[in-house]
């Protein structure tokens with residue numbers, strides 16, 4: 001049994017930043033880092049556009065805070081946003097010192113580009129492969145600390161809770177098929193998003209909401225799960241993201257009449273409006289018959305031809321490559337077909353400003369967490385900065401807690417490990433007689449989620465989806481697993497991921513059904529207005545146990561400091 005002071009689940013930007021912060025806070029502690037894939041394969045690697053931070057004299061913390069709060073449709077906790085905007089520049093400069101190759105202005109300073117919903121240029125970038133470079137930077141930095149011990153390709157199946165305290169995890173070592181208990185005084189969840197509950201998503205295959213489901217099952221709350229972000233510009237069919245930086249650099253969105261239709265929706269911001277509003281504008285245009293029709297549904301044009309080859313090759317070289325490889329076009333000469341695509345999860349494990357959850361010893365950071373920063377709609381480029389700021393904060397807080405917390409005893413842990421190994425055997429591996437394939441259930445879930453919990457929602461659609469998910473959960477009990485091998489049994493891990501996805505989907509839908517208003521990314525056709533009297537509140541969902549799939553919902557006031565809610569007009 002491995003034992004650590006701090007155990008980080010997740011090798012993406014938030015997890016690696018947390019691990020480094022923990023050992024820097026207290027060099028005497030040891031840190032374990034578990035990841036179901038090799039850390040450099042975490043979804044962070046695919047982030048393209050950039051990371052927001054106030055670094056220029058014409059910018060201010062106050063404007064970054066206001067942009068974020070307005071972008072969130074006033075569902076962000078304002079004290080959290082205010083702390084975030086002050087820390088983000090420190091983190092971006094820290095990345096610079098660790099070797100992140102930020103793109104630069106001619107005078108050598110870190111460059112910035114405009115991004116949606118931001119009033120000024122504050123998105124720092126490394127061409128259009130920002131996540132790749134940032135992840136490399138923290139990964140390489142983590143290697144210099146011998147106190148950080150990695151468990152690559154280990155899949156966490158359960159959080160160990162003893163006396164209401166989180167004392168570690170059970171993880172499946174995918175190479176050997178063995179279950180291990182990895183204990184720790186403090187555990188940080190940094191497991192990323194859940195985009196794969198949808199069919200059409202920019203998210204990698206591994207984004208299956210594991211950490212959210214693990215925390216939920218252990219008794220933690222999931223906050224604002226109805227807030228799912230759709231990005232306006234995904235490539236039809238593959239869902240591959242065309243970064244917002246394309247619009248930041250001056251790209252136009254046009255409908256089939258050649259109109260820059262955003263003039264009717266966000267006239268003052270146009271292509272630099274926030275994602276929720278632009279996605280709704282596109283769907284509204286499609287419904288009015290002003291979209292292009294293609295083999296993979298309706299789409300719009302994203303046009304960068306006027307920027308010229310030089311700018312495209314310098315600032316957006318990866319987009320040119322994606323156009324060539326995945327659509328067969330050269331974006332220097334052809335417009336890019338795009339349509340709204342699931343992209344990011346604002347909701348997540350209910351956590352405080354230092355990542356602390358309601359469960360003693362359990363912390364959460366990055367996309368799997370909801371610390372109150374993004375509210376109803378995240379602004380593009382705030383997420384990478386969020387992973388740095390709140391990854392570091394949770395690493396420090398967990399290290400401090402671990403320094404004084406009492407050790408974990410082997411006795412109950414051994415029994416819990418045995419129970420969990422038995423549960424996995426019985427729930428999945430021994431299911432050889434069933435008649436349901438996990439691939440079929442997964443596809444149906446994704447299709448149903450696209451249809452019922454997409455850009456626009458209705459009561460009827462969400463109720464139908466509740467029944468559909470209930471039916472899928474029931475069918476999941478009759479799955480048939482064909483692969484009984486122990487080594488890299490991807491059918492087993494895919495089954496466990498589907499189990500997690502069915503769980504978090506139910507929470508998304510229940511939270512969306514209960515919020516009878518439209519705010520941020522949650523747009524109800526039957527309740528088109530924002531209702532501050534009733535819903536200036538966070539939804540927090542709790543599990544009622546496996547017997548009853550309906551979550552118990554609580555509401556909590558949003559913390560307002562300096563920015564009174566106003567109509568959200570751009």
Ligand SMILES: Cc1cc2nc3c(=O)[nH]c(=O)nc-3n(C[C@H](O)[C@H](O)[C@H](O)COP(=O)(O)OP(=O)(O)OC[C@H]3O[C@@H](n4cnc5c(N)ncnc54)[C@H](O)[C@@H]3O)c2cc1C
Pocket residue numbers: 009010011012013014015034035036037038039042043044045046047048049050051052130131154155156157190191192193202203204206207210211241343344365366367368380381382383384385387
């Ligand atoms: C295509 C794309 C482009 C983006 N571009 C930008 C951008 O330009 N700017 C921006 O701010 N944001 C962007 N985002 C969002 C941002 O990249 C993510 O929100 C962020 O990188 C998430 O980082 P993370 O550390 O929370 O999780 P991830 O990077 O997703 O890492 C999750 C980690 O958890 C591990 N894990 C998960 N489940 C388990 C389990 N059961 N057991 C063990 N380990 C587990 C995984 O192995 C992985 O290491 C983009 C997102 C996408 C999808």
